[in-house]
Amino acid sequence: MASQEARPWGTVAYDVCAIVVCIFFLVPVLWAVFSAFQPPSSLFTFPPNLDPRGFSLENFKAVFATGNVPRYAVNSFIVATASSLITVLASAMAGFALAKYRFLGRQFILVLILSVLLIPLQVLMVPVFLVLKTLGWINHLIGIIIPPAATATGTFMMRQYMVGIPDELIEAARMDGASDWKIFWRVILPLSAPALGAVGILSFTWRWNDYLWPLIVINNQQNFTLQLSLANLIGANTVEWGTLLAYATLVMVPVLVVFLCFQRYFLKGSLAGSVKG
Amino acid sequence: MSSSEKTAPVPARKAYLRARRFPSRRQTEFRWAPYLFLLPTVGMLALFSLYPMLYGAWMSLQNMDVIHGTARFVGPNNYLRLLHDPQFGESLLNTAWYTLTVVPLILAGSIAVAVFLRESRPARLLARVGFYIPFVLSPVVVATSWKWLLNEDLGVIDGFLKWAGLPTVPWLSDDFSARVSVVVTTVWNLIGFYMLMVLAGLSQINPELYEAARLEGATAPQRFWHITLPMLRPTIVLVLILATVHATQAFETILLLTGGGPGSATRLVVQNMYQAAFGRLQPGYGVAQAILVLPFILFVAWLQMRLFKQEGVV
Structure with missing residues (x-):
């Protein structure tokens, strides 16, 4: 916690690591949101479809029919x-x-x-x-x-x-x-x-x-x-x-x-x- | 009143002394204003907390017929019945293991994460937001997300296990894994709130203590055990009390996630009383369970009050 003038690579690696922890923590919500944009056909596939061109709003339209x-x-x-x-x-x-x-x-x-x-x-x-x-x-x-x-x-x-x-x-x-x-x-x-x-x-x-x-x-x-x-x-x-x-x-x-x-x-x-x- | 005068903040004391020197009529007269200002809060409190508590105690001595609106006085029968009700016993036991796993996990987890993140400024800023997000989500949203994640066969975890050629886990339909799932979901849901409290506690520790320890050649684990933990004591006590409150009240997320199942493996006390009262329509019996749990809740509330008192809030 002393003054860090030049940031050594160790600190940067630490930062990256800590940021990854933060993001990983949010996976349960992020995954739910991500899946919401999948068309029903590729909802259950693993490995998941990461191509944004395959995303759809079909599920959101279906919400309003419930x-x-x-x-x-x-x-x-x-x-x-x-x-x-x-x-x-x-x-x-x-x-x-x-x-x-x-x-x-x-x-x-x-x-x-x-x-x-x-x-x-x-x-x-x-x-x-x-x-x-x-x-x-x-x-x-x-x-x-x-x-x-x-x-x-x-x-x-x-x-x-x-x-x-x-x-x-x-x-x-x-x-x-x-x-x-x-x-x-x-x-x-x-x-x-x-x-x-x-x-x-x-x-x-x-x-x-x-x-x-x-x-x-x-x-x-x-x-x-x-x-x-x-x-x-x-x-x-x-x-x-x-x-x-x-x-x-x-x-x-x-x-x-x-x-x-x-x-x-x-x-x-x-x-x-x-x-x- | 003399003791409260001594502890009154300086401006208040000044005003009070001035009022004594030039006693205005208003200062000495009985005044309705504070009582009127308190009326809305105290009124709601009386109607929705105090009266229900007393009425609940009375209800627990009766067998009520909800459909016909009649009630029969049965004395302590509801309580005697509880003693021999295996379902109630099981739900108490479930609440016990749930609390005893959730609270230590939250405590250890929030300290570990806070200590880890403290060293990294960008991560600390990100964590303030990221770790708190689950806490602001509704129980319905939390349950939906986790039910999807843990879904047997269709969920991404089992999907990954299958893809890797490993056996899948019935996350929500096997007694033990359902309990694990419920605990993990709860800890995930609440930990951000406590981590922020720990971060705030950490920032109160004088950095000179660490400098001095470093000069004396203390290692990082030594600094943690001998400086961080002792200095965090007040925060730790607060975390323990609040997390216990959270854990003993747990209901909604679990109801949606497992429905208390499989069987009754994850049915906690609040769900048990909910089902007695609203499912089987035996409100007297449901309230009797609440009354039995109430002393514990009051005890925790009292602990919290003492803490407020220590910090000079009350």
């Missing part, structure tokens, strides 16, 4: 967007209260939020299902938008960020006669833009990727999300591998784009010690 895919895409988009907006707003509000107010029960509520929200939905799926049934949310998109929207990670990240906002700004606004809500809306939110972005982006990908919750809540095809309809194809009796892989490729594109554009936010999330929320 069901109302645009509808599922819209559903997925509505769910991910609505749910992460709620997450961002709710955790910003909670984070503000926990970071900038002193009040009776503050410590208790902080511990409560962090520990209770760490209990995974998996463990509580049966009683939560019955709660949703009572609310009449089964088979409605709202049933997969609201329940996962309160996350420990979101609250935690917002609070951590807002602790760093100087109290003087809040005091000054208060002197000017601003209400608590106005202070939150006009002073705190604009200053917390980076944290808001991080929480929003993380929760968008979580909700886009959700499978367990839609599986339990949604039964009618109308309200399927992309993940749910793809999973149904995996379980089908006759598996059309080409179609399946093309579908999987389409489903992962939005998340990959978001991830590649906002990579540093994901790093932040993982440093906050966030399990998928």
Whole structure:
């Protein structure tokens, strides 16, 4: 780690080796995407067809014959967007209260939020299902938008960020006669833009990727999300591998784009010690 | 409140002192604002975590008829039944071996990869993206990719084995290989997340320690055992706790990859309760399993809280 002025061949070989490891690691996904572009005739041949002239989009066309895919895409988009907006707003509000107010029960509520929200939905799926049934949310998109929207990670990240906002700004606004809500809306939110972005982006990908919750809540095809309809194809009796892989490729594109554009936010999330929320 | 005043960050303390000197009416009065700000989060938490937990405990004491919407109080019967349920026992055992293989593999793997990649700047930059990609993919996509890769006869691994004249492996239809496949898929799925944590931990280590050790003639393995590992301790603890959380919750990817099979070789506890509740329509029985597992989950959550406390988060 000392200064390396001239890079000896050993270092270059090391770099190449490390890069190969990285690429090899991604083979399972790359292979799925690669296979999605193969015409059904050469899908199962080994050694595989590497000639790009032999690639085809046939599988992608077949995806749209499996069901109302645009509808599922819209559903997925509505769910991910609505749910992460709620997450961002709710955790910003909670984070503000926990970071900038002193009040009776503050410590208790902080511990409560962090520990209770760490209990995974998996463990509580049966009683939560019955709660949703009572609310009449089964088979409605709202049933997969609201329940996962309160996350420990979101609250935690917002609070951590807002602790760093100087109290003087809040005091000054208060002197000017601003209400608590106005202070939150006009002073705190604009200053917390980076944290808001991080929480929003993380929760968008979580909700886009959700499978367990839609599986339990949604039964009618109308309200399927992309993940749910793809999973149904995996379980089908006759598996059309080409179609399946093309579908999987389409489903992962939005998340990959978001991830590649906002990579540093994901790093932040993982440093906050966030399990998928 | 006096102890929290002492630990409050400097600007907060200044404001507090100023407020004491010029006590404004608002500062001393009881204020609704913080409670109102907390309302959405605490409301969702109450409705979708706290209440379900209590309701679940009550449900576990009943036999519910989902179709007719009736319930009969049966006391501890569901729990007694669990004690003699070989399926539940097997799923606990499966969860145990799964956790005990996945967690050490993730720990050792993420440290090894991070230490290896740290020395190479281009690889480190590439790895930040590449190794994290599996973690951002959905369980459905991960399961699809691996099912294709591991497909018997049609998959590329068996295709290669056939091409090389070797016997093929029934990756997902033999007990042992299915377990191996499930573990490998999980480790692949999660390791990038932990590797980034380890990389961050490594970057906190003072390089002077390594310089000093080198001057004293310490070999690379010695430096690793006596500097890297001890200095990584907090990161290692965090990795162990979070990976245990991940492993004990595992469900979706495995459900899609093997369906818990062949037989019940890869059926873990969460899938078992899912099937009891939603497959065989015995929600009370399913919840009883969750309640039995809950103390463990709370214990891990408590460990994590302690860690937060150590780092001054709470």
